[in-house]
Amino acid sequence: MPDTAFAHPRLASIYDHFEGSRGDLPAYLGIAEELDVYHVLDIGCGTGSLAILLAECGRAVVGVDPAEASLEVAKSKPTTAKVTWIHGDATTVSGLGADLAMMTGNVAQVFLTDDDWARTLRAIHSALRPSGHLVFETRRPERRAWEEWAADPAHLTLDIPGIGPVEQRRMVTDVRLPYVSFRYTYRFLADDAVVTSDSTLRFRDRDEVESGLAANGFRVLDVREAPDRPGREFVFVTESVNT
CATH class of the missing domain: 2.20.25 (N-terminal domain of TfIIb)
Structure with missing residues (x-):
């Protein structure tokens, strides 16, 4: 179940105001450009800030989130960019054939059990084309x-x-x-x-994240800083492999 901050209509309606300018998102736009991808899946898209920016750059974007109230905010935003909004989680987009899946805002930390995390990674793998990419961030426990x-x-x-x-x-x-x-x-x-x-x-250290990725069909290409939060985040850039 999504947290009340995302699922309650009154809180979803004010989320963007308290989040501010979202200085974390330009780096993700840059990664999408670097990887030269077109079809992007935004997992845990929330109120749609990243999905809309990606679509405004000419990409085909699917935003998926389990919090319907947040999706209603996303759908209400004034934009000419087209995003496909899906109420659900990563398991609802199997077979999508996306070039790139992204999880921003430390979405990766909401999966508390090993089973939930593995299930999510496998679902993302099935939503990507062969050799597709998964990019996400998680806070450094140290x-x-x-x-x-x-x-x-x-x-x-x-x-x-x-x-x-x-x-x-x-x-x-x-x-x-x-x-x-x-x-x-x-x-x-x-x-x-x-x-x-x-x-x-859940705060996972780098070795734990990398072993989970390897066990569920991903090869780590790079582990970066979040430019707006130096020393605070791991940003994983990965590629799906045959399992």
């Missing part, structure tokens, strides 16, 4: 990002057009490595409504 989150409650209030002021707070609720749980609380000051969203992420 940076211990949860300690920064605990020290910074991310208290922020934004005045959102058509909605009014909304207050956001973050709290780390549990650390049992490799799992870290946290809660975002949103207060809509116009009517004093409060909506919370609880999340748990």
